[in-house]
Amino acid sequence: MSDSVESRPGAAAGRKRPGGPFRHVGARGVAGIFLVAALVFAAVGAAAGNVFYLRLGTEALILSGLAMSVDLLLGYTGLLSLGQAMFFGLGAYASAVLLRDYHTGFWGALVLTELLVVPVAVVAGAIAIRARGVYFILITFGLAQVIGKVIYNTRWLGGSDGMVGIPVVHAPFGIFRLDLGNPVSFFLLVLAIVAVLYVALGYLMNTPFGRTLGAIRSNESRVRYLGFDPWRYKLAAYVLAGMLAAFSGALYPMLRGFVSPELMSFSMSADAVIMVILGGVGTLIGPIYGSVILIGLKTLISGWTEHHQIAIGIIFMLAVIFMPRGLIGLVARRASRVVRPEADQ
Amino acid sequence: MSQALEYFQFVLAPQMLNGLTIGVAVVLVAIGLSVIFGLLDVVNMAHGEFYALGAYISTALYALGVDFWFALLLAPLIMLPIGYAIERGLIQRVYQHEQRHILTLLLTVGLSIVLQDAFDLVFGPNTLRPDNPIPGVTEFFGIYIPNYRLFLLGAGAVVVTGTWLVIFRTRLGAMIRAAAFDRDMSASLGVPVLRVYAGTFAFGVALAGLAGVLLAPIYSVFPTMGHDFVLLAFTAVIVGGIGSFQGAVIAGLLLTQIQAISSLFISPHWTEPLVFGIMVAVLVVRPQGLFAWVGRG
Numbered sequence: 065m066s067d068s069v070e071s072r073p074g075a076a077a078g079r080k081r082p083g084g085p086f087r088h089v090g091a092r093g094v095a096g097i098f099l100v101a102a103l104v105f106a107a108v109g110a111a112a113g114n115v116f117y118l119r120l121g122t123e124a125l126i127l128s129g130l131a132m133s134v135d136l137l138l139g140y141t142g143l144l145s146l147g148q149a150m151f152f153g154l155g156a157y158a159s160a161v162l163l164r165d166y167h168t169g170f171w172g173a174l175v176l177t178e179l180l181v182v183p184v185a186v187v188a189g190a191i192a193i194r195a196r197g198v199y200f201i202l203i204t205f206g207l208a209q210v211i212g213k214v215i216y217n218t219r220w221l222g223g224s225d226g227m228v229g230i231p232v233v234h235a236p237f238g239i240f241r242l243d244l245g246n247p248v249s250f251f252l253l254v255l256a257i258v259a260v261l262y263v264a265l266g267y268l269m270n271t272p273f274g275r276t277l278g279a280i281r282s283n284e285s286r287v288r289y290l291g292f293d294p295w296r297y298k299l300a301a302y303v304l305a306g307m308l309a310a311f312s313g314a315l316y317p318m319l320r321g322f323v324s325p326e327l328m329s330f331s332m333s334a335d336a337v338i339m340v341i342l343g344g345v346g347t348l349i350g351p352i353y354g355s356v357i358l359i360g361l362k363t364l365i366s367g368w369t370e371h372h373q374i375a376i377g378i379i380f381m382l383a384v385i386f387m388p389r390g391l392i393g394l395v396a397r398r399a400s401r402v403v404r405p406e407a408d409q
Numbered sequence: 410m411s412q413a414l415e416y417f418q419f420v421l422a423p424q425m426l427n428g429l430t431i432g433v434a435v436v437l438v439a440i441g442l443s444v445i446f447g448l449l450d451v452v453n454m455a456h457g458e459f460y461a462l463g464a465y466i467s468t469a470l471y472a473l474g475v476d477f478w479f480a481l482l483l484a485p486l487i488m489l490p491i492g493y494a495i496e497r498g499l500i501q502r503v504y505q506h507e508q509r510h511i512l513t514l515l516l517t518v519g520l521s522i523v524l525q526d527a528f529d530l531v532f533g534p535n536t537l538r539p540d541n542p543i544p545g546v547t548e549f550f551g552i553y554i555p556n557y558r559l560f561l562l563g564a565g566a567v568v569v570t571g572t573w574l575v576i577f578r579t580r581l582g583a584m585i586r587a588a589a590f591d592r593d594m595s596a597s598l599g600v601p602v603l604r605v606y607a608g609t610f611a612f613g614v615a616l617a618g619l620a621g622v623l624l625a626p627i628y629s630v631f632p633t634m635g636h637d638f639v640l641l642a643f644t645a646v647i648v649g650g651i652g653s654f655q656g657a658v659i660a661g662l663l664l665t666q667i668q669a670i671s672s673l674f675i676s677p678h679w680t681e682p683l684v685f686g687i688m689v690a691v692l693v694v695r696p697q698g699l700f701a702w703v704g705r706g
Contacts, residue, residue, distance in 0.1 A: 144511050146454075146518070195692045198452050198510050202643055203689060209640050210685045217678040330636065334518055341515065371530045377523035384515045385502050 094392060095262065095349045102255050110248040118247035122319055124359040125254045129261060129312030130332075131339035131351030133305040138337075139346025140269055141301040142281030143193075144201050147208025148336050150188075151306040153328025154181055155313025157215065160227050160323045170235040170244070170318070177314040178307055185306030189299045205330070212328045226324030230317040244318055254315060258352065261308065265348055277301055309336075331373075338380045344390025353391060420673065422552050428669025429662070430558045433565035434624050436661035439642040440572055440654070441616030447652035448576075448589040448609055451500060452510065454517040456642065457635025458524035459614045463488060463621025464630045465528055468537050477542035477626075484622045485615040492614030495520070496607040504606070521636070528632040537630040557626060564623055572616065573654050585609050641665075644688040650698020659700050 102121070109118040130152045137143040158177040162168040168176060192203040215221055222228075232245040235253060242249045268274050279287045280294045287294050317323050326332065335358060343354025358376070365372035387394065438460050445453045453459075463484050470480040499520070503512035543557045576582040587595040588605040596602045621635075628634065645664060649656030664687065668680040675683070691699055 138511075144514070146514075191689055191693060195696065198514065199647070199692050199696065201452065201511075201514060202647065203692065206640055206643070206685050206688065210682045213681055214678065331522070334522060337515065337518070371526050373526035374523050374530065377519045377521075377526070380522070381499065381516055381519035384512055384519065385499070388506075388512070 094353070094395060098349065098352060099255075099259060106248060106251050106255070109251070115247045118251050119319060120359060120363060121356075122247070122251045122254050123316075124356045125251070125258050125352075126312050126315045126319065127336070127339070127359065128258055128352040128355035129315075130309050130336045131343070131355045132261065132265060132348055133308035133312070134336045135340045135345060135348055135351045136265065136305045136308065137301060138340060139348075140274065140281065141277045141298060142284075143298065143302070144337070145204040145302075145305070145333070146201050146330075146337065147204035147206075147333050148305065148309050149328045149330070149332035150204075150208035150211050151181060151185065151309035152313035152316075152332065152336075153212065153215070153323075153325070154184065155310030156316045156323045156327045157221060157227070157313075158310070159314035160230050160317040161221075163233060163317060164227065164230050167231075170233045173233075173318075174311065174314050177310055181306055181310040182303060185303040185310075186299070189302035189306070193295060193298045193302060205333075208328060208333055209330065212325060212330075215328065216325045222324075224325060226322055226326075227317075228322040230321045230323070232321070233318060250319060254319075257315075261311075262348055262352065265308075269348075273297070273300070338376065340390075341380060341383050341388075342390055344392030345388075347390070347392045350390045350392040357391070418551050421670070424669050424673060425666060426552070426554060426558070428665045430561060430627065431669070432662040432665035433561055434620070434628070435638070435641050435645050435665055436658050437565055437568060437620035437623060438617060438638055439645040439649075439657045439661050440569055441613040441620070442639075442642050443646045443649075443652070443654060443657045444572070444576070444616065445610055445613035446646055448585060449500075449606060449613075450510070450589075451610070452514045452517070453613070454514055454639070455521040455524060456517075456613075456617055457637075457639030458521045458528075459488065459492070459617035459635070460621045460624075460638065461528060461630070461632070461635040462491075462524060463618025464625040464634065465532055465621075466618065467622040467625055468532070468539055468630055471539055481619070481622050485619045488615045488618035489611045492611030493607045495614070496610035497603075500610065501603065501606065525632050525636065532630075532632075534632060537625075539625045539630065541626045561623060561627070568616070568619060569654070569658055575612075576654070641684070644684060648688055648691045648698060649700050653698060653700055656698050656700030660698075 102125075105121055106118070109121070130148060133151070134145055134148050137145050137148075155177050158180050159173045162173040162176055166172075188204075188207055192200050192207065195203050216224055232243075235242040235244055242253055244250045244253070269277070276287065276292055276297050279292075280297055284294050313327065316327065339354030339358050340351045341354070342350075342357055343352065344350025361376060361379070362372050365375050383390065438456065441459070442453060442456045445451050445456070466484045466487055467477075467480045470483060471477075475483065499516050500513055503509055503516065506512050541555075541557050543560050545556045546553045547556055547559060548554075574582075576585060584595070584600050584605055585608075587598070588600050588602045589609075592602055595605075641664070642661075645661035646657050648664060649658070649660035664684050667687070668684050671683055672680045
C-alpha cells in the first residue's frame with residue numbers, strides 16, 4: 065500500500081507551490097499523504113475485521129516513534145546512536161511493570177515511565193556525549209548491550225522469557241475513554257500520538273533550540289566560538305530522544321501484552337537506524353515511512369523465507385551507498401525536477 | 410599459609426588461566442579490529458561476523474576432510490579475497506564522503522546483519538562443535554591445563570608478534586602506515602593507496618578468520634558467536650589506545666583478568682558491566698587510551 069503512495073506526494077506538493085522551499089513543502093505533502101493512507105488502512109482494516117494487520121500497522125507506528133528519536137539525534141544533531149533500543153526497551157519494561165504490578169493505568173504508565181527514564185537518559189547522555197565521534201557511537205552500542213544483558217539476567221523481570229500477562233487497559237480522555245483492546249481504536253490513538261509527536265518535533269526543530277542543534281551538526285567548533293555550549297544542547301537532544309524512544313516503548317506492552325529482552329537488543333537498535341536511512345535522514349517523516357516500509361518488507365519476505373534479515377541487510381547497504389538521503393530524498397529530488405521548468409516560466 | 414596456597418591452586422589459578430584463555434581469544438579478535446580501526450579509521454561492526462566466518466569456513470573444511478593445521482592456513486587465505494572484495498565493493502564507495510565514519514559503520518552494520526543470517530541459512534542455527542585437535546591435559550605444579558589452551562597461548566603470541574612485525578618491520582607495513590598517515594602524499598610517492606587500503610582491510614579480516622579457526626574448538630560455532638565477542642574486543646582496542654598494538658594486547662589480557670578474578674566475588678552477570686564501565690571511564694578520563702604511551706612501533 066505504501067509503495068504506490070511513495071512516488072506521488074512530492075511531485076504533487078511541489079507543483080502546487082513552485083516557489084516555496086521544496087523540502088518543507090514536500091515533507092508536509094508526504095506527511096499528509098501518510099495520514100490519509102493510514103486512515104484508509106484503518107478503515108479497510110476495520111471493515112475487513114483484520115486484527116493481524118491492524119496490530120502490525122500499530123506496531124509500525126509505535127516503532128516510528130523509536131525511528132524518529134534516532135533521526136532527532138542523527139539527522140538533526142549529527143549523533144549516531146546504535147543503542148536507541150535501550151530506551152525503547154526500558155520504556156517497555158517500565159510500562160509493563162507499572163501496568164501489571166502497580167495497575168497505574170494508561171496515563172500513569174506513560175508519565176511514570178518518562179519520569180524513570182529521564183534520569184537514566186541524563187546520566188547515559190552525560191557519559192556518551194563526553195566521548196566524541198565514533199566513541200559516542202560505541203558507547204551507545206555498548207551501553208545498550210550491557211543494560212540489555214543485565215535485564216536478560218534479572219529474574220524479577222522475567223529473564224530471557226520476558227514478561228507476559230500485561231493487562232489490556234483503557235485510555236481515558238476526560239469525557240470518553242478508548243478501549244485499547246479494540247485494534248481499530250488503538251491504531252487511531254497511536255496514529256494521533258505519532259502525528260502530534262511529528263508536528264511537535266517539527267516545530268521544535270524550527271525553534272532557536274532546534275536550529276542550534278543543526279548548527280552543531282554542521283560545525284560544532286563554530287557554534288562554540290559563537291558562545292553556545294554544544295555539550296548542553298547535545299545532552300538535551302539525547303535526553304529528548306531517550307524520552308521519545310521510551311514513550312514509544314511504553315506503548316508496546318499495551319499492544320502486544322508482553323515484553324522481552326529482544327526489545328532492547330542490537331537488532332532493534334539497528335532496525336531503528338535502518339528505518340531512518342531507508343526513509344530519509346533529517347526529515348522526521350522519512351523515519352515514519354521507513355518504519356512502515358521495514359515492517360512491511362519483513363512481513364512480505366517472511367511469507368517466502370524466514371531469512372528476511374539477509375534481504376533487509378542488503379537493501380540497507382544499497383540504501384547507504386546509493387540513496388544516502390533515503391526515499392524522501394528521492395521524492396524531493398523528483399519534486400524539484402518537476403518544479404524547475406515551471407519556475408522558469 | 411597452606412590454605413592460601415590451596416586457594417591459589419584450586420580457585421584462583423584455574424580462574425586466572427581460564428581468564429587468560431579468554432584474554433588470548435579477545436586479543437586475537439581485537440588485533441584485526443585494531444588494524445582496521447587504527448590504520449583505516451573504519452569502525453568495523455562486522456568484525457565479529459568475520460571471526461564467525463573463519464570458524465564456519467574451518468568447520469566446512471573439516472567436513473571436506475581437511476585437517477586442523479591445514480585449515481588454520483587455508484581459512485585466512487580464503488578470507489583475504491573476501492575482505493579485499495568487501496573493501497573495494499562497499500567501504501571504498503563511501504570512504505571519501507565527509508561523514509565516512511558514520512557511513513562505513515552503517516555499511517558494516519548491514520554486513521553483519523547479512524552475514525549472521527547467512528550463517529543461519531547455510532549452516533543452520535545449531536551449535537557446531539569441531540573436534541579438539543590437541544586433546545589431553547598437562548600438569549603444572551598440581552594445576553591441570555588442557556593442551557589445546559596451552560597451544561592457544563603460544564599461537565596467540567605468534568599471531569600478535571607476526572602482525573606487529575608485518576606492520577612495523579616490513580616495507581609493506583611501512584606502505585600501509587604511510588597510506589594511513591597521509592593518503593595524498595603516499596599516493597604521490599607511488600604507493601597504490603586504494604589497493605593498500607583494501608589489502609589492509611583484507612588483512613584485518615583474515616586475522617579475524619584466523620581467530621575464528623583457533624577458537625572454534627573451545628567456544629564452538631553458532632551464528633551469533635561473533636556478536637557476543639565484538640564488544641569485548643572493541644573495549645580492548647579502546648582501553649589500549651587506538652593504533653597501539655601493545656596497548657590492545659595488554660588491555661585485552663588485563664580486562665579479561667579483571668573479569669575472571671572479579672567473578673569470584675561478584676555474580677558473573679555483573680562482570681560485563683564492570684569491564685564496560687572501565688572502558689567508559691577510560692574514554693571519559695583518558696580518551697587516548699591507557700597504554701598509548703607503550704609506543705606505536
